Amino acid sequence: MRIVRLANFVTPVSGGLRTALDELGAGYLAAGHEPVLIVPGPAARDEQTRAGRRITIPGPVVPGMGGYRVIAGRRRVRRLLDDLGPDRLEVSDRTTLRWTGSWARAAGIRSAMVSHESLAGLLRLYRLPSRHLGDRLNRASAEAFDTVICTTDWAAAEFRRLGVPNLLRVPLGVDLTTFTPSRYDARLRAGLARPGEHLLVHCGRMSPEKRPDRSIRALAELRRRGVPAVLVVAGDGPLLGSLRERAAGLPVRFLGHLADREALAGLLATADVALAPGPVETFGLAALEALASGTPVVVSSDSALPEVVGPAGAAAEDDPAAYADAVMALLDPRFGAAARDQAERYTWPAAVQGFLRAHALIDMSVRPR
Known part of the structure; x- marks a missing residue:
């Protein structure tokens, strides 16, 4: 199965998100699937990595964020998604990419949004009205995607409070060989x-x-x-x-x-x-x-x-x-x-299995097409 993943705020010096995307992609590849990651960057690029195919789309820098970029321009992304023809869509962002959930639903493709941050927490941090705005945006995200994946109960709390039915908790992992x-x-x-x-x-x-x-x-x-x-x-x-x-x-x-x-x-x-x-x-x-x-x-x-x-x-x-x-x-x-x-309670193989379960691919190891 071709699993197309989109993510914002990924740079060569970013940490946890980049690591998670790499480890999950490598796990998907090892399970026989075809992961394709789309991220923003300073210039267009298409390459093969240990985590599968990585496509970089030129994206603007977010002011005041130290070099973070976002994927902008729906027309370009929509054309790319149409060309790739994914079997599954996985989105690691709730800002400029939420619309892709609706695209997947219209195309008959199962989709998942991964909550890598607490929206309510970020809004509080930047002194924005957190409760009402956060609830509205979280509800929109949950409605746009078939599954919302949260890595901890703490992250899931802002969705559970809204009664979101399509919520799944899947912890991430750690490299227990390198870090010892x-x-x-x-x-x-x-x-x-x-x-x-x-x-x-x-x-x-x-x-x-x-x-x-x-x-x-x-x-x-x-x-x-x-x-x-x-x-x-x-x-x-x-x-x-x-x-x-x-x-x-x-x-x-x-x-x-x-x-x-x-x-x-x-x-x-x-x-x-x-x-x-x-x-x-x-x-x-x-x-x-x-x-x-x-x-x-x-x-x-x-x-x-x-x-x-x-x-x-x-x-x-x-x-x-x-x-x-x-x-x-x-x-x-x-x-x-x-x-x-x-x-040792957190391993990447277990995380990969959890994400594949969220994609309804747990027993569907296939050769990449």
Whole structure:
């Protein structure tokens, strides 16, 4: 079966969404299906990847989003969809791509919308009227697609409250081979922290919805208490400059985006505690990669991450003292083993099976046409 997938906000330095699209595509391909991914970019491109065919459509940059682009121009997309003739449609966006659900229904094609973010949470973050507008947009999304896929109960809550009948929860997975405690690197640690110092790490995009400033504020509070902690920040984005200014005088090292997955895995395995303070995270692959590396995670109590990290992490309110308390609690060595155990509950093969079930393709492995 040809599974055509559309997604916005995907760049070479984006993290969780790009990883999920790649892993799911590779899984579809391994199951005998033909995945085709359509994303926006600076120029047109058509290529074969480990996750199947990838078609890039020139799309405009969203102002203030640090380089994120969106697919615009319905006529071009409609022609492309008509030419591809998908058997299934999977859409990872609720903004410029919602109309494709109606296109699929008119064409007699089964469709699914994947909710990678909390719309109500994003609207609150940007101080927009969240309840009424979010409900209206979520109801429109649910009506446009045959299935709405949410990765956590937290993400599904805004749809359940509306009584949406076509809702399916499918957790994502984590690469348990690349991200493992065995990647601990004593030499790397010596270069990042002095003996006796606690090494904290923040991995993620430097953008408002990720709230990376909370990690720096937590470090400042720990240092105020006399706790010998240092922070390493891995990631790039529009807030990087202001974060450097905020971190002045603190032991913070900014590494930028780590394209090398093994280098990232080594950093996560070497840290004592990871911080994932984004309040609107609906799954949090970066946090799960830290857990797989044997590193416990402090997460925002407002997000879906308390559900994901379980007993291998600690949830904190938006307060530097609360984050500092959570870090101190997770320095207990017993959380390392709990972290890996928790991560092993989430595998990509299980996620792929869940998504294929959502597409009604669970027992339909076929040769790509």
